[in-house]
Amino acid sequence: EAQVTQNPRYLITVTGKKLTVTCSQNMNHEYMSWYRQDPGLGLRQIYYSMNVEVTDKGDVPEGYKVSRKEKRNFPLILESPSPNQTSLYFCASSSRTGFLYNEQFFGPGTRLTVL
Amino acid sequence: AQSVTQLGSHVSVSEGALVLLRCNYSSSVPPYLFWYVQYPNQGLQLLLKYTTGATLVKGINGFEAEFKKSETSFHLTKPSAHMSDAAEYFCAVSEDAGGTSYGKLTFGQGTILTVHP
Numbered sequence A: 001e002a003q004v005t006q007n008p009r010y011l012i013t014v015t016g017k018k019l020t021v022t023c024s025q026n027m028n029h030e031y032m033s034w035y036r037q038d039p040g041l042g043l044r045q046i047y048y049s050m051n052v053e054v055t056d057k058g059d060v061p062e063g064y065k066v067s068r069k070e071k072r073n074f075p076l077i078l079e080s081p082s083p084n085q086t087s088l089y090f091c092a093s094s095s096r097t098g099f100l101y102n103e104q105f106f107g108p109g110t111r112l113t114v115l
Numbered sequence B: 001a002q003s004v005t006q007l008g009s010h011v012s013v014s015e016g017a018l019v020l021l022r023c024n025y026s027s028s029v030p031p032y033l034f035w036y037v038q039y040p041n042q043g044l045q046l047l048l049k050y051t052t053g054a055t056l057v058k059g060i061n062g063f064e065a066e067f068k069k070s071e072t073s074f075h076l077t078k079p080s081a082h083m084s085d086a087a088e089y090f091c092a093v094s095e096d097a098g099g100t101s102y103g104k105l106t107f108g109q110g111t112i113l114t115v116h117p
Helices: none
Strands: A004-007 A010-013 A019-025 A031-038 A042-051 A054-057 A076-078 A087-094 A110-114 B003-007 B010-014 B019-026 B032-038 B044-050 B056-058 B064-068 B073-078 B087-094 B111-116
Touching: A004 A087, A010 A019, A019 A031, A019 A087, A019 A110, A042 B087, B003 B087, B010 B019, B019 B032, B019 B087, B019 B111, B032 B064, B032 B073, B044 B056, B044 B064, B044 B073, B073 B087
Parallel strands: A010 A110, B010 B111
Antiparallel strands: A004 A019, A019 A076, A031 A042, A031 A087, A042 A054, A087 A110, B003 B019, B019 B073, B032 B044, B032 B087, B056 B064, B064 B073, B087 B111
């Protein structure tokens, strides 16, 4: 089954404790992206990657890091989480061919709470 | 720069009534437009999209949307609401702005649709 998986689905942590949210896709997609969803703001892009070892900032990259060492994986790293990073996070992927108009496939989301 | 505005953060309809969710966008170039739906505790799922060609686009679950360039709108409609349509709906736009916005979807704020029996 074609899918994007994220782990963990729920996470409660404390300020300053480094964490990683994993994202994996099995569709051989080149393009992957992270979004955060906040009430009244919709989804905003954090980082994206056009291919292995190619990443760039989205609209709200502060406080986040990413890496793309393998095509299927795109982890999101919070080196020192703060309460304003409490949010619902989505990973998405799509084929690079026609990426502007192709469907992006979304993971189930990770609900992060930073105390 | 592109932006998306969804009018109404909450819309409530009766089962069987018309569903109309409004979306207006701004874009410096011809946009690609999408509607995604998010059911409770799930990720986003594509409902429909407009790329080129016919301006009336049909999607899954009986939804459709019409691209109106003169009004910069892409409103989502369904003739008869069903209880299972209750969800949050997001309008989104992507554009080819000289290669600076690779694959980025700019989302509206979302509209929560409630369907009453």
